[in-house]
Amino acid sequence: MPVTGLVNRIDWEPGSDLLRGTCHCGARRTCDGPVEMWAWLLAHPRGHGNDDLDG
Numbered sequence: 001m002p003v004t005g006l007v008n009r010i011d012w013e014p015g016s017d018l019l020r021g022t023c024h025c026g027a028r029r030t031c032d033g034p035v036e037m038w039a040w041l042l043a044h045p046r047g048h049g050n051d052d053l054d055g
């Protein structure tokens with residue numbers, strides 16, 4: 001079935017064990033696990049505004 005609307009992407013960070021996620025809004029973040037990554041993606045407005053990527 002067709003997927004419409006917003007798309008989130010998760011890729012492996014090359015050369016590391018980190019996951020690199022791209023939110024449908026264009027924000028990007030690296031996490032060390034898919035659970036954390038999906039939590040960040042699904043919490044969309046939170047965590048990628050004024051927060052830095054440290055940690």
Ligand SMILES: [Zn+2]
Pocket residue numbers: 023024025026027044045048
């Ligand atoms: Zn977002």
